[in-house]
Amino acid sequence: MGMISEFKEFAMRGNVIDLAVGVVIGAAFGKIVTALVDKIIMPPIGLLIGGVDFSKWVWTLKQAGVDAAGEAVPAVAIGIGEFLNTLIQFVIVAFAIFLVVKAMNRLARKQPPPPAAPSEDIVLLREIRDSLRK
Template structure:
């Protein structure tokens, strides 16, 4: 089998396509969460904390020097405010994924419980049928 044919077989598997769809949806979901954090969650938090915009918080290690236009020196800073925003985004995404997985597990368990009787129920049913069979022979 040629390499192209093997690749086609690999790429057309259901789980690879599902993974690709999940990555695309995850990327879009990440943008939604970023917007939620930056434009909805953080402004009220900034308002409560006295107008602080977390994305602007930083620890400046070296100030920018623009005195010489031919040789500009950029600012060097640790932007911990952006890091705080990213942590909040991560927590929201993690919680959303937790809720989705929990719901999927609940639906899956419910379907399994309805679809297949428990092993002890099957065993007891077989014993009952054997006892009825024995009584019918006597």
């Protein structure tokens, strides 16, 4: 029973729940960025440079063929286009995170620091003053 209660205490901490929410939102944001890059950004760029579909742009190292036993051997290729799409997605996500962190830092700086508590000397002097007034 001790391990279950420990796990429950761990899972119910605010930081763990905040992290879980962040991961879910991040995954959804990643899908949005993937769709943005694959369906909106890359097609016009491909059209501008001659109708290239970047997602199918590969560098073939060895063509597909048939081996001596008559079985099909798949081609060996490097997916340059998919790498470019992923790279652009990374840049967009990194820039979005940068903007969020920058905005949070700006908000954190604008809040004035709380007033410092008076020192013990000041508290003592105020007590003496108040007792003299009585």
